[in-house]
Amino acid sequence: xxxxxxxxxxxxxxxxxxxxxxxxxxxxxxxxxxxxxxxxxxxxxxxxxxxxxxxxxxxxxxxxxxxxxxxxxxxxxxxxxxxxxxxxxxxxxxxxxxxxxxxxxxxxxxxxxxxxxxxxxxxxxxxxxxxxxxxxxxxxxxxxxxxxxxxxxxxxxxxxxxxxxxxxxxxxxxxxxxxxxxxxxxxxxxxxxxxxxxxxxxxxxxxxxxxxxxxxxxxxxxxxxxxxxxxxxxxxxxxxxxxxxxxxxxxxxxxxxxxxxx
Amino acid sequence: xxxxxxxxxxxxxxxxxxxxxxxxxxxxxxxxxxxxxxxxxxxxxxxxxxxxxxxxxxxxxxxxxxxxxxxxxxxxxxxxxxxxxxxxxxxxxxxxxxxxxxxxxxxxxxxxxxxxxxxxxxxxxxxxxxxxxxxxxxxxxxxxxxxxxxxxxxxxxxxxxxxxxxxxxxxxxxxxxxxxxxxxxxxxxxxxxxxxxxxxxxxxxxxxxxxxxxxxxxxxxxxxxxxxxxxxxxxxxxxxxxxxxxxxxxxxxxxxxxxxxxxxxxxxxxxxxxxxxxxxxxxxxxxxxxxxxxxxxxxxxxxxxxxxxxxxxxxxxxxxxxxxxxxxxxxxxxxxxxxxxxxxxxxxxxxxxxxxxxxxxxxxxxxxxxxxxxxxxxxxxxxxxxx
Numbered sequence: 001x002x003x004x005x006x007x008x009x010x011x012x013x014x015x016x017x018x019x020x021x022x023x024x025x026x027x028x029x030x031x032x033x034x035x036x037x038x039x040x041x042x043x044x045x046x047x048x049x050x051x052x053x054x055x056x057x058x059x060x061x062x063x064x065x066x067x068x069x070x071x072x073x074x075x076x077x078x079x080x081x082x083x084x085x086x087x088x089x090x091x092x093x094x095x096x097x098x099x100x101x102x103x104x105x106x107x108x109x110x111x112x113x114x115x116x117x118x119x120x121x122x123x124x125x126x127x128x129x130x131x132x133x134x135x136x137x138x139x140x141x142x143x144x145x146x147x148x149x150x151x152x153x154x155x156x157x158x159x160x161x162x163x164x165x166x167x168x169x170x171x172x173x174x175x176x177x178x179x180x181x182x183x184x185x186x187x188x189x190x191x192x193x194x195x196x197x198x199x200x201x202x203x204x205x206x207x208x209x210x211x212x213x214x215x216x217x218x219x220x221x222x223x224x225x226x227x228x229x230x231x232x233x234x235x236x237x238x239x240x241x242x243x244x245x246x247x248x249x250x251x252x253x254x255x256x257x258x259x260x261x262x
Numbered sequence: 263x264x265x266x267x268x269x270x271x272x273x274x275x276x277x278x279x280x281x282x283x284x285x286x287x288x289x290x291x292x293x294x295x296x297x298x299x300x301x302x303x304x305x306x307x308x309x310x311x312x313x314x315x316x317x318x319x320x321x322x323x324x325x326x327x328x329x330x331x332x333x334x335x336x337x338x339x340x341x342x343x344x345x346x347x348x349x350x351x352x353x354x355x356x357x358x359x360x361x362x363x364x365x366x367x368x369x370x371x372x373x374x375x376x377x378x379x380x381x382x383x384x385x386x387x388x389x390x391x392x393x394x395x396x397x398x399x400x401x402x403x404x405x406x407x408x409x410x411x412x413x414x415x416x417x418x419x420x421x422x423x424x425x426x427x428x429x430x431x432x433x434x435x436x437x438x439x440x441x442x443x444x445x446x447x448x449x450x451x452x453x454x455x456x457x458x459x460x461x462x463x464x465x466x467x468x469x470x471x472x473x474x475x476x477x478x479x480x481x482x483x484x485x486x487x488x489x490x491x492x493x494x495x496x497x498x499x500x501x502x503x504x505x506x507x508x509x510x511x512x513x514x515x516x517x518x519x520x521x522x523x524x525x526x527x528x529x530x531x532x533x534x535x536x537x538x539x540x541x542x543x544x545x546x547x548x549x550x551x552x553x554x555x556x557x558x559x560x561x562x563x564x565x566x567x568x569x570x571x572x573x574x575x576x577x578x579x580x581x582x583x584x585x586x587x588x589x590x591x592x593x594x595x596x597x598x599x600x601x602x603x604x605x606x607x608x609x610x611x612x613x614x615x616x617x618x619x620x621x622x623x624x625x626x627x628x629x630x631x632x633x634x635x636x637x638x639x640x641x642x643x644x645x646x647x648x649x
Contacts (some may be wrong), residue, residue: 053508101613101616102616119301120424122340122343123333123336123337126340127371130336130368133368146614179331192404
């Protein structure tokens, strides 16, 4: 953990209770219980296909829970009216950045400001410049998403996600597809934003380097258990976990029966 | 932003006090929370103040500002630029430490410089636009010709090595283009035949020539309207689908993947679509002709006092085999145009979702234009051929 007592007195902003998550009749995750505290960087970790993205989709209201509850700032996501209020307090950075290809970066970032505020266009322009500068994209206002690199798309997506100063930011695999330098830069940006703005961040990833850099606390999901198999400080889990899969994951050990090296 | 000043969401209250004691100068004091919630009101009040008070010097006292976020910074930037635009000067005074920190963080002075707008892109003049359009048109024509050449070569390869053709894909496209389109082609042709018979009967009945309704419907449908209507429907259903499918594959780099695996994208993607369309279009046209004649028959028998046998006999005596095969020949040409255009537009897709949308629209519009153009040429050819 980056700071042991950083969030000792923080209150939970997200509460997940007895959550069963899945699609249709298929249960992907069950009996999930955890809290995310205000101002912390909370990482959801796990191997491919363990349900990380499924959990994220449930946390941002894209999929309704099969059972159990998710509350954000004490508002239950199952209520349609609550969902709109909650989403107004959240920003989401999708894996690809999800920028609108026909709009420039400035127009992408301006969109939520134009939709949700009554500010004059000149003030929106100023805010857009500030947001893009915050993610080190000053000067790229007129570029189309197709004209910039993957890392820049992620940062532009982050600027758009932060346009309305959300209280909570969700990241879906922020390091995916980035080179080590861009990935490290994005990690530093996440830390900087968390430190300066105090935004609560929930990150779905399986990049261990990122986890050690940014995470305050993690939960680890497992496909076979269909739930959480470890929770806490990543460094502590790597050294002390009793679960063999957790140790294998943190030590980057391949499964012998899959490699033929048994 | 939950800023460095406070992490608690502040109330949306910001007070403006104006002091006009000193002539030629205006003293404005801001107090309270300058944030997302208070920003619109503060901006409105300030603009109203500027419109009312025409003073060259304005002092902004920020001592009472307890909280500021980036929306508040944008408000202050707006103050500076508004006053500058009116040839005035604004000076900020008594800036609290937290506010100063926020202004520094966002490089306030840089933000006050005139910059970009997020609504208008760089404009170009009409001559430049004409040049861009002309170059684009030539580039598109060149690309179309290259694609035509590639398609012809692929067709020759498939003809000389039939095993190169993906049989299952071809059958699937025959079902999609032909079988799935049959109900709508049948319905529209039936209604077209019905309408033609009904409208022509109004005129022909005046001369007691009702029986020629059968001739009119059968001849016009087999030679002209059957192939054209079928082609327009297939262009709308399948030509657009070809463009969207290939376009999506292109932007997701699936076409590049085929190329790198040594698979010719034309043989893999274009040939099954083109051959399937060419095979099923004449059949769809035949059904179109039959259902249109059926529509005419219904009107003839039910409203024009014609007998079933009389109507059919008149239809048979009007048509000869050449008319039917002429319609099939047209259908084959239209099928080539539709599938070629759909695939071409798919391969021309650039960008993201918007590019796919443009390609889909363009595939339908281009196909219909080429169908009508080629039909006009064929009509003229037939006219000279028949003498």
